[in-house]
Amino acid sequence: MGLISLLFVLLCTAPAQEEAVVATVGRFSITGRDLVDSYEFGPAFVKRYPNPLRKHLEYMIYERLLALEAERLGYDTSAFVRERVTALEEDLTVDELYKDEILAQVKLTDSEIEEAVQKERMNLRLRWLYSPDNEGARRLEEELKKGISFDSLYSRTGGSNADRSLETTLLRLERDTPELATSIAHLKVMQVSSPIEGPDGYYLVRIDRVWQNPVMSETDYSRLRDDAIRILRVSRADQLAADYVRARMEAANPVIKAEGFNIIRAYIADKGLSKDKRVQWDIPSTFMTEAGPLPIKASGEYLSRPLVVFGNSMLTVRDYTVWFDIRQFQLKTHSVEVFNSSIKRSIWKMVQDKLLSWEAYTKALNHQNEVKRETGKWYAKLFYLVGRSHVLRNIIISEDSLKQEYDRTKKHARDNSGKPLSFAQVRDQLWEARYYAEEHLILSQTLRRLKEAYPVRVDEAVVSRLAAGMRREQNPIDVIFYKPGGTFPRVAFPTIDESWQRFP
Secondary structure, eight states: OOOOOHHHHHHHHHHHOSEEEEEEEEEEEEEEHHHHHHHHTTTTTGGGGSSHHHHHHHHHHHHHHHHEEEEEETGGGGGHHHHHHHHHHHHHHHHHHHHHGGGGGOOOHHHHHHHHHHHEEEEEEEEEEEESSSHHHHHHHHHTTTTTTHHHHHTOOOOOOGGGEEEEEEEHHHHHHHHHHHTTTTTTTTTTTOEEEEEEEEEEEEEEEEEEEEOOOOOHHHHHHHHHHHHHHHHHHHHHHHHHHHHHHHHOOOOOOOHHHHHHHHHHHHHOOOHHHHHTTTOOEEEEEEEEEETTTTGGGGGGGGEEEEEEEEHHHHHHHHHHHHOOOOOOOOSHHHHHHHHHHHHHHHHHHHHHHHHHTTTGGSSSSHHHHHHHHHHHHHHHHHHHHHHHTTOOOHHHHHHHHHHHHHGGGGGTTOOOHHHHHHHHHHHHHHHHHHHHHHHHHHHHHHHHOOOOOOOOOHHHHHTTTTTOOOOOOOOOOOOOSSSOOOOOOOOOOOOGOOOO
């Protein structure tokens, strides 16, 4: 189902935040919860300031001001904003469906929890050999049988160690890749599995090491137990969700139409494959219309063609192109068969998303307060991105001006050994420095103007109370919380833009 999101898990376990309004920026309000959520999951640079929460709020205010500018300019009618706001609202609404129909059904017994705790204590280190096709995987298997060592093949097949190894617990492995966990359940340490088919190829997996966490303190055990319960709930919910989606797909009985599929295939090939590859795979670049053969993007007629039909419903080529373009999935291109198969999987994913969205909206879950709150945050974020792009769009840095800058400063342009650097060697650095200077000037002028146009009010007392209750991080690091599932894979939390670190 792909509806498990880090957003939801954390919201379920986090305490309720202060609901008081800490700032208003024109028509936008920022509550204590909005501020704390944005700060907790935001970039690390702001946490190094003397008063980090207040500084974070300052950047949130800047973003709301730029969002108001985008609204004033009428960008709410742009496809970029409309389509993404719709997709985000659908995703948040389906999350509510997941909470009501799936998570609420998960019940855990004491014995199940204890078994999960023991699995969470069991650590595994895995490595694997990879082949994009079954034939290559069988060759690797034959070489192992002939006595060639796993380590030799591991080194020979290339790729980074991070891409071909994993250290995890048994419980997390069962949650993240249940098929893999089942496939290697019988393996002993240092034994290599037969080829295991994955979504993008074949894997020969070896368990390098198994070990158990030592005896823990009561506090450590309690923390581990909480983790195990959370992981087990998600795993159990995944199973229920898969059954839930399967039942709805079977009831709908969707059928992919050949003509629509071929149009989509040509559309995606035109966006992501080389001309030589399209010719080799015999993917047409034009389709016949009443006006004769036209390129796939040249005729709006193609967009209305049926792609999937079920019952009295239909999804068109246009539905898919909008859905696909805002998600930007990376499809597999190892071979024409893999390419075709990955397109078909993406179509089924769209159908699944639409079925769940329709059901959630039928139940009016889009009117839930949580959906409205979170959609509002994303709305402001998208408008900020559009507004920032608008005010910075006129930054133009000519090659001549960069060369003039180089001529003025080239006596200082030297490498570590003192050797002079050419213009080509420092060109990108000069461009970056010039761009950031222009960016700072334009943003400063724009924000001053917007503060005069839109009232900004901050309740400093509430901000101070929130800051007093937060623990100061000694060595903050950047961690991105990403929601890969649902109807719109995305960063789990809308927070401030990292580029503000260039704007002290």
